[in-house]
Amino acid sequence: MAEKMIVIDTSKCTACRGCQTACKQWNNLSAVVTENHGSYENPPDLSYSTYTRILFNEVEKDGGLSWFFGQDRCMHCSDAGCMKACPVPGAITRDSNGAVVINQDVCTGCKYCVFGCPFDIPRFDRGNAEGAGVDKAFKCTMCFDRQSMGMEPACTKTCPTGALSFTRSSGLPAVKAMARQKGLSVYDGGALNTHVVFLLEDKPSVYGLPDKPALPAATYLRSVLKPLGVVLFLAGVFAAIAHFVAIGPGETDEEGGDSDV
Ligand code: SF4
Ligand code: SF4
Structure with a gap:
C-alpha cells in the first residue's frame, strides 16, 4: 500500500468537532464526562477514549481576538519517538501506509512511548470504568483498519468543510505549492517527516504545535x-x-x- 498522509488546512476548520465525533464513533470510544473550565475545548485532554480533539486557541491579533483552531492528534512520524522508545517488540508497529499503531495485545504499559513522543500524544490508561484496556497506551491509529478495507480515516471522511483531506504522501509537493498560493505555511514535523501535515496561517506554537519538534x-x-x-x-x-x-x-x-x- 502506498504511504498516505492526512492534510489539515486550518484556514478551513470551523471547529465543528465532527472529526472528533467520527473518531469516537468508528473506534467505539466512550464519551468523557467533562466540566466547564472556561474554554470551548472539550474534552480537556486526549485519553484512552479520545484520540483527537480540536484546540481552541484564542489569540490577540490586529487589535482584536482571533480563533486559531488546532488539533491534538498523533502525527504518525516517519522518525517516530514512540517506536524508538518502546522496548517491547511488536507493541508499536508501522502499517504499510505509514500509520504508527500501538498493539494493545502486546503493549505492557511501561509508558516509554509516552516519554518518547515529541508531540505529547500517547495516553496511558490507568484503568477505565468499562474495565477494558487497563494499563495500556492508546492513541490514533490513522484508521489503519478502515484503510485496509479501502476506506479513508473517519475524520477525513466526515469533515464537512474540506479542512481535512487524505491523500498519498507523494502528493506533498503539490500540497506545498497550493499552500504557497494561499499564503499558508506547511508543517510536516521537519526531520520527523510526519504523515499528518498542517497548513497554518501563523507560527506553529499558536496552534499548540512545537515550533521545532525534535526527539x-x-x-x-x-x-x-x-x-x-x-x-x-x-x-x-x-x-x-x-x-x-x-x-x-x-x-x-x-x-x-x-x-x-
Ligand atoms: S506523534 Fe508521537 S505517538 Fe504519534 S507517531 Fe509521532 S512519536 Fe509516535
Ligand atoms: S470536522 Fe473539519 S471543520 Fe469540523 S472540526 Fe474537524 S477539521 Fe474542523
Missing part, C-alpha cells in the same frame, strides 16, 4: 544503549567460552568451595 534525548540514549547491551552480552558469552577453552570447567569440592581458584 527527546531519552530516545537517542535508548537507541545507543540497546545495541550496547547486545554487544556486552555477546562479549560476556565470548569471555565465558574463552575461559572454558583455556581453563576448563570449574569443579566444586565436597565442602562447596571452588576447587580451581
